[in-house]
Amino acid sequence: MRKTMKQQIKNVRLLNLREKSKWITTDVTVEDGIILSLEKDYPADKVFDGEGLVLSPGxxxxxxxxxxxxxxxxxxxxxxxxxxxxxxxxxxxxxxxxxxxxxxxxxxxxxxxxxxxxxxxxxxxxxxxxxxxxxxxxxxxxxxxxxxxxxxxxxxxxxxxxxxxxxxxxxxxxxxxxxxxxxxxxxxxxxxxxxxxxxxxxxxxxxxxxxxxxxxxxxxxxxxxxxxxxxxxxxxxxxxxxxxxxxxxxxxxxxxxxxxxxFSTQIGTSVFEGDFLKKWNASYEDIQLTEEPYSDLELDDDSFQEIRKNHPDMLVIAKVxxxxxxxxxxxxxxxxxxxxxxxxxxxxxxxxxxxxxxxxxxxxxxxxxxxxxxxxxxxxxxxxxxxxxxEIGKIEPGYRADMVLFDPEEIEDCASFEDGQKPPLGIKQVWINGELALEDNKIINNRLGRSRRRGK
Ligand SMILES: [Zn+2]
Structure with missing residues (x-):
């Protein structure tokens, strides 16, 4: 029989859902993709330090x-x-x-x-x-x-x-x-x-x-x-x-x-038909194109319609x-x-x-x-x-070990309208199906996820 490994994140804060809004500090042990125990000092093969941070369901x-x-x-x-x-x-x-x-x-x-x-x-x-x-x-x-x-x-x-x-x-x-x-x-x-x-x-x-x-x-x-x-x-x-x-x-x-x-959508869609700026009470100053060489272009009706015709799949950001x-x-x-x-x-x-x-x-x-x-x-x-x-949405024994460890003081979005994929601050670890997928913004394993199908 294959020996499974028990992994544990020690010293984490989590919401005790049985008593709504009560936080507890404990250790979380996972095995075979599933949360096994919320007991302190449960025996485990590999231990990570949770540093007193918040462990949330993913x-x-x-x-x-x-x-x-x-x-x-x-x-x-x-x-x-x-x-x-x-x-x-x-x-x-x-x-x-x-x-x-x-x-x-x-x-x-x-x-x-x-x-x-x-x-x-x-x-x-x-x-x-x-x-x-x-x-x-x-x-x-x-x-x-x-x-x-x-x-x-x-x-x-x-x-x-x-x-x-x-x-x-x-x-x-x-x-x-x-x-x-x-x-x-x-x-x-x-x-x-x-x-x-x-x-x-x-x-x-x-x-x-x-x-x-x-x-x-x-x-x-x-x-x-x-x-x-x-x-x-x-x-x-x-x-x-x-x-x-x-x-x-x-x-x-x-x-x-x-x-x-x-909001953001493709420029070719019907969202941009008719008097679209009027319905949002906006002007072309509020519209940003997302591809070069157009992203800094000052737009007007003619240029917008021309680009819309030639690049219907380009994403537009409308700050409206x-x-x-x-x-x-x-x-x-x-x-x-x-x-x-x-x-x-x-x-x-x-x-x-x-x-x-x-x-x-x-x-x-x-x-x-x-x-x-x-x-x-x-x-x-x-x-x-x-x-x-x-199966998901709780840190409880029997639930899937999809989890995120974060610092509630530090967590913050960093992606911007100039850099739309910049990763956030404060996410310490992400666990997918019981394995560490990400630590300190570095992806450790990007193949841990699977499809989820309704009723299966
Ligand atoms: Zn939509």
Whole structure:
């Protein structure tokens, strides 16, 4: 019989979840990828010094974009390494309706080669709609809808945690079409629907109402994606009110947000159609392109439209939101933290490398929320939404040893709009499936992660 090794992190502070908000100082021992004991001085083969720092369950990023190897064609990882460096141990891609690589190919590749983090996927409706040949400005025919439903069912049965929609990315996508696609899943509580709202800016509340209607009629739990980029234009208060009215009526709505006053997406998308600056009350000074030789260019209508036509995949950063509104939303118990991370060849918005440290450090120290609240929103709350809360999201015996050791005084995001992948401060160690993956910003092993599939 193979002898397994017991590894221990000695002298760590952790939240005792049985007595909410009580911190305990102890030793954590892991074996075979699983947390074995929280007892002090438990016998172990290898011991690490936790230096009295906080040991948290690894952060769970329920909303990011799995750009890995869709861009390079090989099996190297880019965004997943940024995730690991900020303490994320499980992330869900396939968001906003978009699958970057074939669903099965992606998960199988992650399993075959390992990955910096554990990866899950949603079934991306917009990608599937396109795949069956529905043109953007057309409705699916009956046959096409059956084909879409068949693919959705396959992906859900093969481990997709839910179905995602990028409603804004296709203005021809109606509520009726979304509900028709969801019909085979009506009432299911073991998965969820996530959507990028139809509207951002002054019509944000209409977008929230539409998503609540989908949740209400389908009776499927619903995740409103990146609330910040939808509502933080003076519209947050009304949007939160709409969400709360629906919650009070029993509609299963949860929300995620990233903590930045700027959003980011491809320049070619319909986000930049029509009078887009007006809807955010912004000007071209608030718009930053992310690739050379354009990143310092002073933009106007003509240059923007020209670049949009020639480089539709280039990421744009739009500094058009109010951070105080995002902070306000993060105080709400139904709002969790997620990065919406997205890079193109290393360029892009700092949220993919800074989201969790930014909330756990600066936001907590500023008093926006307590460390306990922030940790819940970064771990157990998204784990629950994924239905994985019996396996991840807690430091308890029997749970997977996905863990992050950090200094609560020091933790801070360092990624910026100039350097979107700069790693954070204060993350001492990250453990993936019971093994040390990162120490002091240095990746020790970037192949410890595996795919996570719903129900498996
Ligand atoms: Zn989105």
């Amino acid at each position: 952060f769970v990023d329920i909303h990011m974009h799995e750009e890995d190897f869709s861009q390079t064609g090989d099996n190297t990882y880019d965004i997943a390494e940024c995730m690991l460096k900020m303490g994320v141990t499980t992330a869900m891609g396939g968001n906003c309706g978009s699958e970057k690589t074939d669903f099965h190919t992606f998960l199988d590749t992650v399993d075959k080669n390992g990955s910096p983090i554990n990866y899950c996927l949603g079934a991306g409706y917009n990608s599937i709609r396109k795949e069956v040949g529905v043109l953007e400005n057309e409705k699916p025919t009956k046959e096409q809808m059956l084909e879409i439903q068949k693919i959705l069912k396959e992906q859900v049965e093969d481990g997709a945690f839910g179905i995602t929609f990028g409603i804004e990315y296709n203005p021809y996508l109606t509520v009726d079409e979304i509900l028709e696609a969801l019909r085979p899943f009506y009432g299911r509580q073991d998965l969820f629907v996530a959507a990028h709202s139809r509207y951002d800016g002054y019509m944000a509340n209409e977008g929230i109402k539409e998503m609540a209607e989908i949740a209400r009629r389908s009776q499927i739990p619903f995740q409103i994606s990146h609330l910040s980029s939808c509502c933080a234009y003076g519209k947050m208060e009304g949007c939160l009110k709409t969400i709360e009215e629906n919650l009070n009526q029993g509609v299963d709505l949860l929300v995620d947000t990233y903590p930045y006053n700027a 939101m109010n951070e105080y509104e995002i902070k306000k939303s993060l105080k709400k118990p139904y709002v969790m933290i997620a990065s919406d991370g997205l890079y193109k060849e290393g360029n892009g918005h700092p949220r993919g490398a800074g989201t969790f440290p930014r909330v756990l450090g600066p936001y907590v120290r500023e008093g926006v929320l307590t460390l306990e609240e922030a940790l819940y929103k970064a771990t157990l709350q998204p784990a629950k939404r994924l239905g994985l809360d019996k």
